[in-house]
Amino acid sequence: GIVSAPQEDSLQGIKNIVAVASGKGGVGKSTVAVNLALALQQQGAATGLMDSDIYGPSIPIMMGTRDRPPGHRDQQILPVLAHGLKMMSIGFVAPANAPVIWRGPMVHKIVSEFLRNVAWGDLDYLVIDLPPGTGDAQLTLTQTAPLSGAVVVTTPQDVALEDVNRAVRMFEEVKVPVLGVVENMSFFSCPSCGHREEIFSHGGGKTAALRFEVPFLGEIPILPDIREASDRGLPIVAAAPDSAAGQA
Amino acid sequence: GIVSAPQEDSLQGIKNIVAVASGKGGVGKSTVAVNLALALQQQGAATGLMDSDIYGPSIPIMMGTRDRPPGHRDQQILPVLAHGLKMMSIGFVAPANAPVIWRGPMVHKIVSEFLRNVAWGDLDYLVIDLPPGTGDAQLTLTQTAPLSGAVVVTTPQDVALEDVNRAVRMFEEVKVPVLGVVENMSFFSCPSCGHREEIFSHGGGKTAALRFEVPFLGEIPILPDIREASDRGLPIVAAAPDSAAGQA
Ligand SMILES: Nc1ncnc2c1ncn2[C@@H]1O[C@H](COP(=O)(O)OP(=O)(O)O)[C@@H](O)[C@H]1O
Numbered sequence: 001g002i003v004s005a006p007q008e009d010s011l012q013g014i015k016n017i018v019a020v021a022s023g024k025g026g027v028g029k030s031t032v033a034v035n036l037a038l039a040l041q042q043q044g045a046a047t048g049l050m051d052s053d054i055y056g057p058s059i060p061i062m063m064g065t066r067d068r069p070p071g072h073r074d075q076q077i078l079p080v081l082a083h084g085l086k087m088m089s090i091g092f093v094a095p096a097n098a099p100v101i102w103r104g105p106m107v108h109k110i111v112s113e114f115l116r117n118v119a120w121g122d123l124d125y126l127v128i129d130l131p132p133g134t135g136d137a138q139l140t141l142t143q144t145a146p147l148s149g150a151v152v153v154t155t156p157q158d159v160a161l162e163d164v165n166r167a168v169r170m171f172e173e174v175k176v177p178v179l180g181v182v183e184n185m186s187f188f189s190c191p192s193c194g195h196r197e198e199i200f201s202h203g204g205g206k207t208a209a210l211r212f213e214v215p216f217l218g219e220i221p222i223l224p225d226i227r228e229a230s231d232r233g234l235p236i237v238a239a240a241p242d243s244a245a246g247q248a
Numbered sequence: 249g250i251v252s253a254p255q256e257d258s259l260q261g262i263k264n265i266v267a268v269a270s271g272k273g274g275v276g277k278s279t280v281a282v283n284l285a286l287a288l289q290q291q292g293a294a295t296g297l298m299d300s301d302i303y304g305p306s307i308p309i310m311m312g313t314r315d316r317p318p319g320h321r322d323q324q325i326l327p328v329l330a331h332g333l334k335m336m337s338i339g340f341v342a343p344a345n346a347p348v349i350w351r352g353p354m355v356h357k358i359v360s361e362f363l364r365n366v367a368w369g370d371l372d373y374l375v376i377d378l379p380p381g382t383g384d385a386q387l388t389l390t391q392t393a394p395l396s397g398a399v400v401v402t403t404p405q406d407v408a409l410e411d412v413n414r415a416v417r418m419f420e421e422v423k424v425p426v427l428g429v430v431e432n433m434s435f436f437s438c439p440s441c442g443h444r445e446e447i448f449s450h451g452g453g454k455t456a457a458l459r460f461e462v463p464f465l466g467e468i469p470i471l472p473d474i475r476e477a478s479d480r481g482l483p484i485v486a487a488a489p490d491s492a493a494g495q496a
């Protein structure tokens with residue numbers, strides 16, 4: 001549930017806020033966040049998706065919604081609507097070919113704006129795509145947004161275990177329940193001969209879940225379709241996020 | 249060359265400082281940084297490798313040098329020596345199983361310490377593995393370290409173009425020459441049947457180099473050997489970094 005507090009005006013209609021995190025970048029965290037939000041929406045839940053990665057917003061590209069400046073009404077920002085989701089991302093606001101390097105305090109302000117000043121309305125779930133990694137920005141966000149739970153995304157290799165550890169510890173520190181670990185890019189099956197290659201190793205996500213005593217939500221294999229879908233902005237719903245949807 | 253300034257004591261013996269950057273995480277930036285440093289050292293250059301990623305230091309693991317606390321002498325930190333390189337990383341200092349979330353100003357102090365207070369000695373090259381992405385931390389580092397040049401690492405997909413754009417723009421803004429773009433995970437050849445799969449698309453790195461008018465340094469295919477080497481800490485030198493070594 002949500003810790004209720006008087007200043008959380010635009011969050012009051014939201015039943016559950018789920019953060020999607022990763023210990024490091026490039027593991028498919030945004031992909032899983034998009035898939036989770038879509039899976040929940042397809043199960044009939046009113047769902048929102050907030051991109052809190054101010055430096056590298058990928059949600060607008062993945063959802064095929066570039067160049068859609070959000071509207072305003074009664075001093076609130078209106079979320080962008082696509083594929084049945086209400087969304088917000090700096091990618092909708094800042095022009096794509098004027099790359100900006102925001103300084104720290106500005107980033108915090110923008111995220112605060114997205115949480116408190118976007119007309120989210122009544123939602124069963126708001127999925128927050130955290131910035132990749134477990135640094136200052138992530139910690140601040142977990143402390144400012146009332147999170148119901150968090151999903152940690154990882155790739156299978158040994159070196160990723162420490163990253164999962166850091167992410168799980170961060171959520172423990174701020175008392176946010178870890179709903180589980182998703183192992184993405186779990187293996188590759190050659191479309192030509194069926195040979196299975198564990199390009200990035202295999203099983204590290206499951207090992208991490210057991211070791212850090214959190215649920216294992218499942219594996220997503222390396223599928224060129226997923227990358228093509230992200231590139232084209234036509235999201236596909238991959239298998240494992242259904243289990244995350246079940247947990248949330 | 250290096251902009252000489254009186255306070256840069258421990259950097260004075262260094263001829264070239266090359267930063268390895270990425271617009272987003274997980275593209276293999278640390279892998280390329282390690283490979284570039286090793287390639288330079290194998291060509292006979294006295295080379296150092298500095299891990300400036302305080303939140304997710306991967307250099308100690310990739311170089312097989314965990315649990316090697318650096319020594320001190322005359323109030324300077326001594327770099328850790330391995331595979332012919334002088335190295336520094338927070339991973340050598342902070343215990344592996346006590347994940348710490350450093351707050352912003354502390355990160356800046358640590359990086360400053362690594363630059364100014366490590367006994368680097370006389371080096372032909374110091375390779376700096378920047379944190380992934382193009383945020384506040386990266387911009388600050390490019391402004392505090394006198395960089396001779398930067399290499400940008402990317403993966404091939406369309407969505408990565410914007411990330412390369414941001415990285416190139418950042419270096420232009422601080423007047424650091426971009427030595428070129430490396431396209432990592434460029435394609436996968438099935439070891440069983442030879443089928444070539446462009447898992448993460450192909451050619452985006454080359455497109456980016458042409459579009460942003462910087463040299464294209466080459467492609468590195470997806471090789472399970474690379475991932476295994478990183479996991480085991482026995483670095484292998486991949487092909488493309490030789491061209492980066494040539495440029496530097
Ligand atoms: N299971 C998968 N198979 C193939 N490509 C994937 C898979 N998961 C993610 N990708 C691709 O990898 C890239 C990085 O994914 P992304 O979700 O942006 O990672 P992160 O948010 O962790 O940085 C994207 O191009 C995405 O489409």
Ligand SMILES: Nc1ncnc2c1ncn2[C@@H]1O[C@H](COP(=O)(O)OP(=O)(O)O)[C@@H](O)[C@H]1O
Nearest residue numbers: 274275276277278279433469470471474475478
């Ligand atoms: N060309 C490649 N083929 C296979 N695995 C790779 C390749 N490049 C990097 N990797 C693996 O991908 C993971 C991420 O690489 P890393 O260098 O840590 O990325 P970054 O520094 O950009 O986050 C590591 O496990 C690494 O061994």
Ligand SMILES: [Zn+2]
Nearest residue numbers: 190193438441
């Ligand atoms: Zn095959």
